[in-house]
Amino acid sequence: MKKIKCLGLVWLLASGLTGFAKDYPVSSAKELSALSLKPGDRVLMKAGEWKDQQLKFKGNGVKGRPIVLMAANAGKTVLNGNSTLDIDGSWLVVDGLSFANGRLDSGEVVNFSEKSFSCRLTNTSVIDYNSSDDKVDYTWVSLRGTHNRVDHCLLKGKNHQGVTMVVWLSEKPNYHQIDHNYFGPRPELGRNGGETIRIGTSTWSFHDSFTLVEENIFEHCDGEIEAVSVKSGRNIVRNNLFYECKATLTLRHGNHSEVIGNYFIGNGKPGTGGVRIIGEDHNVRDNYFQDLTGTGNSAAISVMAGLPNPILVSHWQVKNARITDNLILNCKEPFAIAAGYRKDRYLPALNTYFAKNIILSNVSPLKVYDEKVVVNFEDNLIFSTAFSGEKGRGFELRNEQLKKGSSGLFLRPGQADFKPFWESEQIGPGWFLDINKKFTIN
Template identity: 85%
Template sequence: MKKIMTMGLALLLMSSSWKAQAKDYRISSAKELDALHLKAGDRVLMAEGEWKDQQLKFKGNGTKGRPIVLMAANPGKTILNGNSTLDIDGSWLLVEGLAFANGRLDSGEVINFSEKSFSCRLTNTTVTDYNGANDQVDYTWVSLRGSHNRVDHCLLKGKNHQGVTLVVWLSDKPNYHQIDHNYFGPRPELGRNGGETIRIGTSTWSFYDSFTVVEQNIFDHCDGEIEAVSVKSCKNTIRNNLFYECKATLTLRHGNHSEVYGNYFIGNGKPGTGGVRIIGEDHLVRDNYFQDLTGTGNSAAISVMAGLPNPILVSHWQVKNARITDNLILNCKEPFAIAAGYRTDRYLPALNTYFGKNIIVGNTEPLKWYDEKVVVNFEGNQILSASFSGQQGRGFELKNEQLKKTESGVFLRPGQADFKPFWESEQIGPSWISNLNKKIIIN
C-alpha cells in the first residue's frame, strides 16, 4: 500500500512539475515569436492593436493534452493587415482569436498549415476582405496541408479575387482534415473559374483518398463560381451544412466514393441557386434538403452529369453507381437533371444510377432528361402536389399532401418530429461575433 501511495505521489508531483514548466509569453511582433523556443503547454498571447506586414511563423510540438497555443490576448482585437501571414508548422498547435482584415498578398496563402503539420487547429479566427486592387492576383486565404488538422468556428468572407478561399492539398497519404462550424460569408461572382469557397484536392491528385469531413458550416451567398464546394479527391464526407442563397453548387467534380448527406440548400428564389452536382463513381447523396432553387442543368437541385470518353484527369468522368435517396426537394425549378452538360463530345451516360425514396414537392416536372437514352432505376419516390398532371409511374407516386413548416422555416418530412436546424442550435463562426445566424431567413 505504501509503495502504491508513493508512486501516486510521484506521478502527481511530475504532473505538477510539467504544469509549472509551461509558460505564458506576451508578444507584439512576429520577430518576438521567432525568438521563442516553445514547449508543450506554452501559450503565446498577442497584444491588441494593428499588426501590419507581420509574417508569423508558429512552430513547435505540443501534445494532445498540452497543445502549444498562439492566441489574441483579447479575441478579435489583434488585427493583422498589410501583407501579414501565418504559417502553422508542427504538431498539436492551436491558433485562436486572430483577425486578418483588409490586407493583401501577391501570392501564396494568408494562413498555411505546413506539410509537416499534424493535429493542429485554427479556431475563432476571421479573414475578411483580404483583397488587392487586382482581382486577377491568385492567392488562397487558408491552405490545409499535413494531416488531422482542423479549421473550426472561423469567419471567412468578402474574397473577390482569383483563388480558392480554403484549399485542402493532397499527398500520397490521406489527410483526415476537419472543417466545421465555420461561417463562409458572401463571395461575389468572379466571372471565371477559380472562385470556389472550398476545394478538397486537385484534378491531378483526384484519385487519392482524402477523408476530409466538412460539416455544420454555413455558406452564405458564396457566388464566386458554379462550385461553392469542389470535391477533387476520394472518400470525403460533406454533411449537415447550409448553403444559403448560393449561386453555386456542391460539386463532386473529381474522385470517387464521397458521401453528401444532411445538407440544406435554400435558394429563396434567387436566380441560379443550385444543389448537388455528381461526377465520378460510387457517390452517395442522401437525406439532403433542397428548397426554392432556381438553377437548371448543371445547377439543378440534383444534377447527374454526362461523361467524356477517354477522359484525362481534368475531364468530366462518367457517373457510375450513384445512389440518390431520401432527399426532400421543395419547389425547385429542376429537381433532378439527368445527363446534364450533354453534348456531342460529352455523351457517356450515367451507369447504374439509383434514385429512390425521394420526396419532391411542387407542380413542375420532377425529371429533366438531357439525354433520354440514360437508364435510371427509380423506386419508391413521391410527388406531393395538388395540381401536378405529369406522368406518374416509373417509381413515382403522386400524393395530395402538405408538409408541416417549422418556426425556422424548414419543412418536415411526413412523420418527422419538430426540430431546430443546426444553425439555430450550434455556435457557428467565432464566439466573439454574435448573431451571424440571424441573417438566415427562409421565405
C-alpha cells in the first residue's frame, strides 16, 4: 500500500499537478530568462516602463495549469524602445501587457515560435509601434506553431510596411484562434503590404490552416484593399464587425474557406468594401452589408475573374462558390460578377450559386463585368426601384419595408430583435476603456 501511495505522489510531482505553484516578480528580461518555470507558475512583471527588453518566455505548462507571464497591474507594464516578446513552449499565457510607441528594424513585436502549442496572448495592447520610415517592414504579431490563441487584445495605429498580424503556415495545419480583439485605425499605406490580418502566404496557399477569426472589431482598417487576406485553406471568418474599412475581406488564395455572419458597415465612406472571392469551394453566407461604396474588386460581394495557367501568386479561377442568405443594404454595387476582368484575366467563375440573399438597392443589384459568366440564381429577394432583367430567374421583387432593430441594424423579414456581439461581448483588453462603444449605423 505504501509503495502504491509513493508511486502516486511521484506521478503527481512529474505531472505538475500538486498545486505547489510559485509567483516570481521580475523587473527585466534578464530576470525572466533566469527562471526555470513549472506548470502553474506565474511571472509578475513590475509596473512601469520596460525599455529595449527582449522577453523570452519559455516553458511547458499543462492543460489546466498553464505558466503565466502577466503584468502585476494590467496595462501598467509598458514596453517600448525596441522591446519584443517571444513565446516559446506549450500552455503558456501572456496577460495584460502594453506595447506602446516603440519601433523595430525587422521581425515582429510578439512572436509565437514554431514549437509553440496551445499558447495564448490575451488582454494585451500594441499601439503606435512604428518606425519613422514607413517602408521598414515588420509584423506586430506573428502566429507560428499550432493551437495558439490571440484574444481580447488591442492593436491600432500601424502606419508602416508589413501586416499587423500574420498566421504563418507549415506542413501541418495551425488551428489558431483569433477572437474578441479590437483592430483599430490603420491609415492607407499607398501600396501592397498593409493588411491587418493575413492567414498564410501565396507560396503556402494550397496548405490548410483551419484558423478561426471570430468576434473581432476592425475599425478604419484602411492599409490596403485587403483588411483580412486569406491565403490558405479551410479557414473560418465568423461574426466580425468591419466598420468603415476602406478595404475588403479577401479570399485571396486557397480553397474551402467560410465567411459567415460578419457585419460590413460602410456609412457611405468612400471605398468601403465587403467580401472578395477567389479560388474554389468557398462558402459566403449570413453576412450583413450596409452602405458600402466600393465597386468592382471592392463591391459588397465580388466574384473575381481568373488568370489562365496561374502561378501561386496569381488570381485563380473561382469555382463552386456558394453565396447564400446574405443581407445587402444600400450598397453602391451589391454583387459584382467577374470583377477585375481584362484581356489577360478572363477565366469565368464556374458553378457560382447565389441564393436566398436579400438586396435592398436603388441601383441595379448586379454588375456584370463579363457576360460569359453564368451564375445560378435562386430564391433571392429584391427590394429595389431600379431592378431589371432578372425577374423570374431566381429573384422576387418585394414592395414591403425592412424594419430596424434596437441596435440600428436592419432585420430580415420575420427576424426578432437582437444585440450584435459588440454590444454584448467584451472586445479588447478589459483594462482599456471605450472599445465597446456604440457604433453608429446611418
